[in-house]
Amino acid sequence: MTDRTAPDRVRTIACVGAGVIGGGWVAYFLAHGFRVRAWDPAPDAEPRLRTLVEAAWPALAELGLATGAGPENLTVTRELAEAVAGADYVQESAPEQLDLKRRLLADIDAVTPEHVVIGSSTSGYGMTEMAADAASGHRLVVAHPFNPPYLIPLVEVVGGERTAEAVVMWTAEFLRHVGKSVIVMDQEVPGFIANRLQEALWREALHMVANGEATPAQIDASIIDGPGLRWAFHGPMLTFHLAGGPGGMAQMLDHFGPSLLSPWTRLDAPELTQELRDSVVTGTEDAAAGRSIADLVRERDRRLVDVLRVLGKVPGGS
CATH class of the missing domain: 3.40.50.720 (NAD(P)-binding Rossmann-like Domain)
Incomplete structure (x- = not known):
């Protein structure tokens, strides 16, 4: 108007x-x-x-x-x-x-x-x-x-x-x-883009806790010190593009495509049993190591500012 x-x-x-x-x-x-x-x-x-x-x-x-x-x-x-x-x-x-x-x-x-x-x-x-x-x-x-x-x-x-x-x-x-x-977005998608990707990772994490395959602290460390570092500037698609070497994404898909059929992920949500809930809550509290929610918010905000500045996304970033 x-x-x-x-x-x-x-x-x-x-x-x-x-x-x-x-x-x-x-x-x-x-x-x-x-x-x-x-x-x-x-x-x-x-x-x-x-x-x-x-x-x-x-x-x-x-x-x-x-x-x-x-x-x-x-x-x-x-x-x-x-x-x-x-x-x-x-x-x-x-x-x-x-x-x-x-x-x-x-x-x-x-x-x-x-x-x-x-x-x-x-x-x-x-x-x-x-x-x-x-x-x-x-x-x-x-x-x-x-x-x-x-x-x-x-x-x-x-x-x-x-x-x-x-x-x-x-x-x-x-x-x-x-x-x-x-x-x-070009069209409506339940959960949009970022939440759908985040939810897939979240479901797999819950399965790993439920099966005793990993603790909440191990799951967080695997992302913080692993792919999360790359995702801050390239995201999963360009990350896999680089994994293909000089051949890029085409080489990546041709070489690793068959592994998509391997049972590496379980996208169906696990049943949120009382045991799973308690394991996730207790494990997360252990990972917090005595830091309150307010402490963690301050820590998160401080580190996000540092990351944004390093990536050049704010005034004064390099």
């Missing part, structure tokens, strides 16, 4: 849902100099959100803040309509429950000016199914981030059957303008 704010002229963002993902979006937008209006139905939403922003701020400050950026630009409202009033973009980050998403997106749609794009942080649902009850389905789009949204650049953008192509393009342009690495 002609009265939609240009992506580079967005000034105010509404964040609906203030949990880990929603709060991460709030911190990211604040760091980039936006005014943020947030709403969450939980009675303790505001203190939890401000604590999350406070915890994220040191890493964001190290990466570099926009002129005028600060937590003082955050307003937490009592009513949903108050949060979206005057917003140039809305980011929904409610819990991953389909009925809840449908109701909330319909509610957001009903009180948000018709020209404003509404993005959803869903990690698995398609917009076609989530927008079923919304009147203005044309301006609803998936904008799926990775945790923590204030540091991980990736956002997967994809519309539903009713989403206008112009809305998909506007969302991608806006998110790129604010520093995100955007994948515009």
